[in-house]
Amino acid sequence: MERTIDIKDLFKVVKKRFILIMTITLGCTLMGVAVNFYLITPIYESSAQILVNQKNTNENNIQLTELQTNIQLTNTYKTIIKSPVILERVHQKLSLQMSTQTLSNKISIENEKSSQIISIKVQDKNAVLASDIANTVAVVFKDEIPSIMNIDNVTILANAENSAGQKPIKPKPLFNTLLTCMGGLFISILMAFGLSYLDNTVKKEEDIEKILELPVIGIVSPMKKI
Template sequence: MEETMSIKELFQTLKKRIWLIALVTIIAAIISAVVSFFVLTPVYESKTQILVNQAKSDQQLYNAAEVQTNIQLINTYNVIIKSPAILDKVKNELNLDRTVEELNGQVTVSSAKDSQVVEITVQDSSPHVAAQIANKTAEVFQKQISKIMKIDNVSVLSKAEVKGDVYPVKPHPLLNIAIAIVIGLIFGVGLAVLLEYLDNTVKTEQDIENILELPVMGVITNIKEVPKATNVTARAPLNTRASQRGETYGS
């Protein structure tokens, strides 16, 4: 086989080994489906929002300087929310059987640009536990921030709730299966091309022409093996044998 493969040869290879490509793709899809539906634990997500508002004062209206100050404080709040000072109290009050480090990995804090709203997102294998952690984190933070920074400008904007049917945010079985099919196709095509490249056997007259670059003058077809003859013992008829015995006795 030549070092390089033309487009025509590539399509011929894929056509010849289409069964292998299909088999690899099906196996990859089945494995992905089994892992997604039966191995991976579903993870649910719950969110709560807190508002960084104006600090308590005698003024009735917000001014631009105070709003900007509150926005700048949000970056600091994002760090404090995920600190052990907050999460350790959340863990103890909810009696969670996990470490503060594990709880930290479940909590995500984010805020939109130039917004005073901070969103606390929690992921857990139970939607109810995720909602409890989100609400408790916001509650503890609201109480502790006045002690930590000597300010009181945080209020809970919306609480996390579990309503009706909830669906996990991960895994995504259909997406995983689709990705597995694509990977299976790529791997199957690569395997088919590799096997064709390593195959140096001669199977057809076309292979001879490709390797030797000589025309084929003729082809000897396969000759079926002739079945062996069955040994048959010839026996004379009864009357013949009787007459022979009579002649023998009469002599």
């Protein structure tokens, strides 16, 4: 016969397996705390911004065509920023103890649509190094672009700053710990229901009524041995 479970049965399962549920949930929570607060290395992010804008030698306003050209150049510049010719100079200037490929992986270039501003973002476990790399990339790119593109239209808009109270962007320990807690609770409840569903032993007369769908006529009390 198929077994049916009502809301009352669900609460009974939770009550019966409460210690199991709490043990697994607490264990997952403690594991989340240990991993997120003590084992995962914090990662910091710093960002420098450059502006792609043709320098105006006279007082005339920039023409629309020049503006469109600058915007189109940003896509090319995003590629050049992470090119070996730029990163190798950054590597040399900072005397980095990493390969240029590793350096490239730490850098991300962002540019909003129809914007002349390019953001150079760097992630590293060392907050000071992240800001140094971002600023150096911006300076080297500005210095090299005239010889690469035969045009001088890059201005450093904002330098990356490293404040003493800078917070890491990852991990997010409180959020991650909450997720592991909820995950542990979900798994433990599923396990409790699974164990209850697989338990086919008859413990009281109500179990017989549910399984056989027949009323219990009488109960035989246990007899003591003489």
